[in-house]
Amino acid sequence: MAILVRTKGQKWLPAKRLEFKDESDLQRVLHESPDLIMTHEEELPAVFIREAALRGSGFTDLVGVDASGNVLIIETKLAKNREIRREVIGQVLGYAAFLWGMSYEEFDELFKSRAGKSIADLFLEKSESISIEEIIASITGNLEQGRFKLLIAVDDINPELEKIIAYISNFRSGLLLEALEVKIYQQGETEIFVPQRHGQAIGAGGGGSPTSLTIDDVIAGAPDDHSRRLLSVLIEQWSKLGHTVQPRTAGPTFQADVRGQLQPIFWAFRNRVQALMSTLPRRGVAADVVAKYRSALAALPGFDSKSMMSDARPAIFFSGISEAEIRNFVIESAKVVEEWRRAAKACILFSLRTHKVHFLAIQRRRRASFGD
Incomplete structure (x- = not known):
């Protein structure tokens, strides 16, 4: 041609x-x-x-x-x-x-x-x-x-x-x-x-890209009853706290609202949960809060303390932990959210006070100039 x-x-x-x-x-x-x-x-x-x-x-x-x-x-x-x-x-x-x-x-x-x-x-x-x-x-x-x-x-x-x-x-x-x-x-x-x-690519669902999983898909895809149970508890406990669980292609992301924006806290897959230690500071969580989070998880039974303290995205496999540990994981993760929200609120209040002081200073200067 x-x-x-x-x-x-x-x-x-x-x-x-x-x-x-x-x-x-x-x-x-x-x-x-x-x-x-x-x-x-x-x-x-x-x-x-x-x-x-x-x-x-x-x-x-x-x-x-x-x-x-x-x-x-x-x-x-x-x-x-x-x-x-x-x-x-x-x-x-x-x-x-x-x-x-x-x-x-x-x-x-x-x-x-x-x-x-x-x-x-x-x-x-x-x-x-x-x-x-x-x-x-x-x-x-x-x-x-x-x-x-x-x-x-x-x-x-x-x-x-x-x-x-x-x-x-x-x-x-x-x-x-x-x-x-x-x-x-x-x-x-x-x-x-x-x-x-x-050779137009054809996937299992008839399209070129995999679609997001549903919550039921994630739970059903777990390798055994124990993993399915822990996944269910993880989703249930996080949702009870008023936080968000959103299915994605690889698995659900567990998010929380901070200053009107959903922020990812951790991910779950078929056989494990993964904390986002390297992501949290980049999104605005204070370093000392992340350090406390690492230490708290490292102290939980079944959690690899070395991985919790050093890895960017430490994985916690369901096969090595119990339901009690997954509940404690949710509690410690929720503490990060509360600290993050508290710091964000303090930042807003500080900004408002700063603007107010600046505004009052301008008003005083204006009154002084009119008085002259």
């Missing part, structure tokens, strides 16, 4: 197709311009790293995440490479299998080792309004359940690869596999990127 380009009012001119020198050239183009890798949610920013080392599985060409917490695994192949046929499917599935069950901390280390920055830092560079807590929770859930978006980027797709991808995409297995055919043309100083997708 010919690509024609023109400047308005001028005649149409044919654009010349540019060839990729090798697969690293295609990889570089996609890495430098991640917006070219459309994720069906084109407005969402995404971050990628190149050639992440996966022990026993080799090096992935590109691994990325978008602002919904979707994990993307991309393998690049040129038409002249014989592996563009069946082998590339095995490669990308092998990378997915290696990432399945990986902890968020291990996954984040891949980004730190290749980009020199954490996933959170890379996203905050793009926008400070992004909810890092929700991204991390979604990534955690996707890694745990093996929900990935697999993309094979090629310069020319062949019929065999196209048919394999169409076949896999036809099954509602939750596997999201597509091919991205990438062609670049040039006319003068203008370059044109022409992408074409093959």
